[in-house]
Amino acid sequence: DVKVTQSSRYLVKRTGEKVFLECVQDMDHENMFWYRQDPGLGLRLIYFSYDVKMKEKGDIPEGYSVSREKKERFSLILESASTNQTSMYLCASIFGAGSHEQYFGPGTRLTVT
Amino acid sequence: GDSVTQMEGPVTLSEEAFLTINCTYTATGYPSLFWYVQYPGEGLQLLLKATKADDKGSNKGFEATYRKETTSFHLEKGSVQVSDSAVYFCALSPYNNNDMRFGAGTRLTVKP
Numbered sequence: 030d031v032k033v034t035q036s037s038r039y040l041v042k043r044t045g046e047k048v049f050l051e052c053v054q055d056m057d058h059e060n061m062f063w064y065r066q067d068p069g070l071g072l073r074l075i076y077f078s079y080d081v082k083m084k085e086k087g088d089i090p091e092g093y094s095v096s097r098e099k100k101e102r103f104s105l106i107l108e109s110a111s112t113n114q115t116s117m118y119l120c121a122s123i124f125g126a127g128s129h130e131q132y133f134g135p136g137t138r139l140t141v142t
Numbered sequence: 143g144d145s146v147t148q149m150e151g152p153v154t155l156s157e158e159a160f161l162t163i164n165c166t167y168t169a170t171g172y173p174s175l176f177w178y179v180q181y182p183g184e185g186l187q188l189l190l191k192a193t194k195a196d197d198k199g200s201n202k203g204f205e206a207t208y209r210k211e212t213t214s215f216h217l218e219k220g221s222v223q224v225s226d227s228a229v230y231f232c233a234l235s236p237y238n239n240n241d242m243r244f245g246a247g248t249r250l251t252v253k254p
Contacts, residue, residue, distance in 0.1 A: 033185070060240050062242075064244075069246055070246060071231060071244040071245055071246040071247050072186075072231070072244040074241075074242075077240070079240070119185055119186065121186075121242075123240055130176065130188040130191060131186075131188075131242055133178075133185035133186040133187065134185050135183075135184055135185045136184070136185050
């Protein structure tokens, strides 16, 4: 079974702090994704990566950056957290191109106070 | 661009009731269509999928048929259980593309 893990299930940070959210997958998947999930808005893509050191902006990249130094790990960085970044963050991975399912981690619920 | 629209919730049903959650899509070409389910406190997991027109995806008693003529992929289950209480997301992925577009999600609550 594919496993996607996220470093924290719950996180509380203060406004202005730098926040790191980590995601690790164990199936040698090439593509990894970061979404945020908000009520009534579904999932919105923040960034994705199709290879080590490669990244592409999604629909809502403002206020976020990412890092992919190793194939199995994809990090989401909030350079200076703000209250409107309070959300559920979901990481996903997929093997390669094509219409395949994405495998999701359990999510990190981030609260910025 | 490509998008998915699903019925707003929440939906509350009694156990053994019939479930329909509507989903329509807008896409160029021939996307693949998915239903994901999110149980409380968990990430999303794939429930079923269909990759071409007239395909029927099915799993755990849930079914959805890819209808190109109506651009729809409605989720159905003949008899829901309390354990089906979750949020359901309709999604599409354009052909040969890893991009995934999700609907807003529909919360289902099944009461005993």
